[in-house]
Amino acid sequence: MNPLAKELNDLIAQHNPHVVEMLSDLGKNIFFPKGILTQSAEAKDKAHKYNATIGIATENGGPMYLKC
Structure with missing residues (x-):
């Protein structure tokens, strides 16, 4: 453990x-590994274009995806 x-x-x-x-x-x-919540808070404050700290990449408040 x-x-x-x-x-x-x-x-x-x-x-x-x-x-x-x-x-x-x-x-x-x-x-949660130490620092993950701090990293997420910092990204929310500073990452205005992309934020991939929650396990998925987001853009404009929604998940990023490839158009098929």
């Missing part, structure tokens, strides 16, 4: 252990 996921699980367990019990193995292992 990634140390960041472990840290999040421990934090959740500290505040509400029942929530951790309800998580699947996948739910316990997923996490």
